Amino acid sequence: xxxxPEQLGRSKSDLAKELRELRKRAGLTGxxxxxxxxxxxxxxxxxxxxxxxxxxxxxxxxxxxVGAPANIVDEISALARSANTQWQEVRASxxxxxxxxxxxLTALETGARELRFFLPAMLTGLLATPEYxxxxxxxxxxxxxxxxxxxxxxxxxxxxxxxxxxxxxxEQAVKWAVVGPSAMSVQIERLAALSNxxxxxxxxxxxxxxxxxxxxxxxxxxxxxxxxxxTFTGRMVFQDPRDVAEHLEVFSLYERIAVFGEQARRxxxxxxxxYRRDL
Numbered sequence: 001x002x003x004x005p006e007q008l009g010r011s012k013s014d015l016a017k018e019l020r021e022l023r024k025r026a027g028l029t030g031x032x033x034x035x036x037x038x039x040x041x042x043x044x045x046x047x048x049x050x051x052x053x054x055x056x057x058x059x060x061x062x063x064x065x066v067g068a069p070a071n072i073v074d075e076i077s078a079l080a081r082s083a084n085t086q087w088q089e090v091r092a093s094x095x096x097x098x099x100x101x102x103x104x105l106t107a108l109e110t111g112a113r114e115l116r117f118f119l120p121a122m123l124t125g126l127l128a129t130p131e132y133x134x135x136x137x138x139x140x141x142x143x144x145x146x147x148x149x150x151x152x153x154x155x156x157x158x159x160x161x162x163x164x165x166x167x168x169x170x171e172q173a174v175k176w177a178v179v180g181p182s183a184m185s186v187q188i189e190r191l192a193a194l195s196n197x198x199x200x201x202x203x204x205x206x207x208x209x210x211x212x213x214x215x216x217x218x219x220x221x222x223x224x225x226x227x228x229x230x231t232f233t234g235r236m237v238f239q240d241p242r243d244v245a246e247h248l249e250v251f252s253l254y255e256r257i258a259v260f261g262e263q264a265r266r267x268x269x270x271x272x273x274x275y276r277r278d279l
Contacts, residue, residue: 015079016050019062022076023048026066036065053083056240084240089233102150109157112222116166116251119173120215125151126158127167127202129190131183158200166201168254170215174204175271181278188272192265203258204267213253221247 023033023044030048034041039058046052047062054062059080063073109115109126117124125133133151137144158165174191177184195202205211218230227238227247238244259267 012053012083013050015054015059015076015083016048018076018079019054019059020048022063022066022068022072028066033062033065037061053239054080055084056080056242081240081243084238084243086237086239087234102147102154106150106154106157108222108226108228109154109163113162114164114166114223116221116248117168118215118219118251118254119167119169120218121170121173122176122178122218123169123173123187123191124167124218124220126155126165127191127194129183129187131179132187135178135183158194158197161199164199164201166203166251166255168203168205168251168258170205171207171271174268175274181275185272185275188268188275192268192272195261195265195268201260202264203255203260204264205254205258206267209257211254211257213250215254219247219251221251224248 023030026033028036030044031041034044037044037058039061043052043058044062047054047058056077059076063076068076117126122136123132125136128136128151130148130152134144134148137147140147157163169191174188175184179187191202194200219227221227221244224241224244225239227244229236229238229247238247258264
């Protein structure tokens, strides 16, 4: 799906307006529509006033109830998909302060019980050593010392055994030289050490593994309710259940290909030794 950041904001108000107009055109009151959709009248009211963004399933129920023709169904469904997607610019994060972004991530991680990370290019801050964190922020504007501290504080969540974490990393992500050989060796050994924690699974996909679907973007799935996708210029936040389910399906695909446990640790130690030989 092509995403226009400006269109995402308009989609929310347009969706509310279009659904309201369709109800009126069908000659239905909000109460009657709510009954036909097995939804509360207050939910219909919130959807039509833009206070609630409906899921695609809710939109389908409304469209069916008002007898919308096929071309209108396609148009409204596209609006609903856009309305359930949020675009966050990197530049906006810089303006607000990178520490605020760390607070947002902390809230997401605290509120989730099952977290899945697909990392095709670089490591996430949760897995990084202090040296790696600082080096990865080299091109960020302003004083990064507070952001480094916040990133390292976030790592405490890894030791919360009420949560489960699954990280899948490509060989490129593990070996991408953000820091020098000595620090890279330490970083890779940290991955191996973390994989021993009972609530953490770290899988690696070595070069040469057969992949029917090429890795595209870094993404994270929080439980089954939200997925975030990283790009160079920002991130997309998907909340529609179908989008989240698709990311879970992609994650499962790579999970079946990755190696875990002792096999992954042997591979990680081999890569760490490669960097030690470079000293």
